[in-house]
Amino acid sequence: MSQTIVAKRYADALFQIAEEKDLTSQFIEELNVVKSVFEQNEKLSVLLASPNTTNKEKTALIDSAFASVHLHIKNGLKIMIERRRSNVILQMIEEFITLYNEKNDITHAVVSSVRELSPVELTNVETTFKELLNKKSLFIENKVDKSLLGGLRIRIGNTIYDGSLSNKLKRIEQNLLTATK
Numbered sequence: 001m002s003q004t005i006v007a008k009r010y011a012d013a014l015f016q017i018a019e020e021k022d023l024t025s026q027f028i029e030e031l032n033v034v035k036s037v038f039e040q041n042e043k044l045s046v047l048l049a050s051p052n053t054t055n056k057e058k059t060a061l062i063d064s065a066f067a068s069v070h071l072h073i074k075n076g077l078k079i080m081i082e083r084r085r086s087n088v089i090l091q092m093i094e095e096f097i098t099l100y101n102e103k104n105d106i107t108h109a110v111v112s113s114v115r116e117l118s119p120v121e122l123t124n125v126e127t128t129f130k131e132l133l134n135k136k137s138l139f140i141e142n143k144v145d146k147s148l149l150g151g152l153r154i155r156i157g158n159t160i161y162d163g164s165l166s167n168k169l170k171r172i173e174q175n176l177l178t179a180t181k
Helices: 001-022 023-041 040-049 055-065 071-082 085-101 119-133 165-179
Strands: 106-113 137-144 152-156 158-160
Touching: 001 023, 001 071, 001 085, 023 040, 023 071, 023 085, 040 055, 040 085, 055 071, 071 085, 085 106, 106 119, 119 137, 119 152
Parallel strands: 106 137
Antiparallel strands: 106 152, 152 158
């Protein structure tokens, strides 16, 4: 079974529990904390996947590392570890976030720019694209990309809105090359 399918199944089960208990907002916050801990501590993933570490030691590690996290989330992580699925924990969290966003009509956008955008600029981008996409909310992740030279590149799902200066220069170059043929 592919890792994506496995991650989706665990995320779906956890999401169902969160909805039953009316804890989806709390779970999303806590899973983002779990995600950042895993991303910042690569040794944690290695230790949890190691056959030299017993399941008892692994579950004790989860209990101590995520003491403030809701019991259902900890238990979900423990089940994944016991079933040797620790390699899909981050993917499961991403799938949970996707389920949450779909349920709450939230769209995730990655906005690339040559510098960090100000709160006002981010609000303008959010307002424009919420109207364009007819969405209730837009979560924006701003990434700095010096290769753009200027302007913005916005990725929402599989769609890219490229208003960068580097893209405009490439189009001009292509137009000049095709005009000379």
